[in-house]
Amino acid sequence: MAGIIETIKFAGTLVLALPAALAGLELLLLRGQTGFGVALLGLAVGLVIAQHWLTMPTDIPELLAERVMGTIAKEPDAEGDDEP
Structure with missing residues (x-):
């Protein structure tokens, strides 16, 4: 799923x-x-x-921020499969 920043960049490219x-x-x-x-x-x-x-080079800070956010905010595992 593309983020809002990627969508705006793509729209800017299409403008050209x-x-x-x-x-x-x-x-x-x-x-x-x-x-x-x-x-x-x-x-x-x-x-x-x-x-x-x-x-x-301008994409590097964004990539680092996505990587940091991916390690901080991990999706929860599917719980409740073993419990009644």
């Missing part, structure tokens, strides 16, 4: 990727400029993939 993708589609399909169209589509896809897979 969608105009490039739409311009690439227009150049590719309507204007016949395949080179620029494919390049812009590749850029848009690359932005989304890079945001999803790469860890940026």
Whole structure:
């Protein structure tokens, strides 16, 4: 389940990727400029993939905070299975 911070980061990436993708589609399909169209589509896809897979230096404090919170607030085990 994605957190609110990850959702906001993804939305920010889409703000940059969608105009490039739409311009690439227009150049590719309507204007016949395949080179620029494919390049812009590749850029848009690359932005989304890079945001999803790469860890940026600004993400390190967030990752550390998630790890600390995971060790502090562990989910309770399923109790009550053995008791009547």
